[in-house]
Amino acid sequence: MTKYLFEANYVGDGIKGLLREGGTKRRDAVVDALKSVDGSLECFYYAFGETDVVGVFEIPDAASAAALSLMINATGAVRLHLKPLMTVEDLDEAAKKSPTYRAPGQ
Incomplete structure (x- = not known):
């Protein structure tokens, strides 16, 4: 399973639906949506600003996330x-790899 950080804006x-239903019901809708693709919610927070x-x-795979x-x-x-x-271990594995790349114009 892969973990994803999600950010959302109503x-x-x-926005009208959030005000009418409240935050708990919207979180429950996310839980249900995740269950439909065999995923699970780790944490969910409301914020304000951007x-x-x-x-x-x-979630099990990238196709389900997409x-x-x-x-x-x-x-x-x-x-x-x-x-x-x-994970930090994932980054350790990435650091061991030596990909090649040519920047634009070089």
Whole structure:
């Protein structure tokens, strides 16, 4: 399972729905959505400023994460951004690799 940091913003009718339903019901909707792709919610927090919601969930694969993101963003009520999270061991493995790359114009 891969962990993802998610950041979301309510827009338009999504804000109205949040005000009508409250935060707990919206969190429950996220839990249900994650269950539909065999994922689980680790944490969920409301914030204010640039981002309305932040949290972490686990999901089995990138295709499931992409499907969930597409479905949520397609509603037009929420803008969801996902960031895959890596363990320190994952970073250690990455540091051992030696990829090659040519920068533009070089």
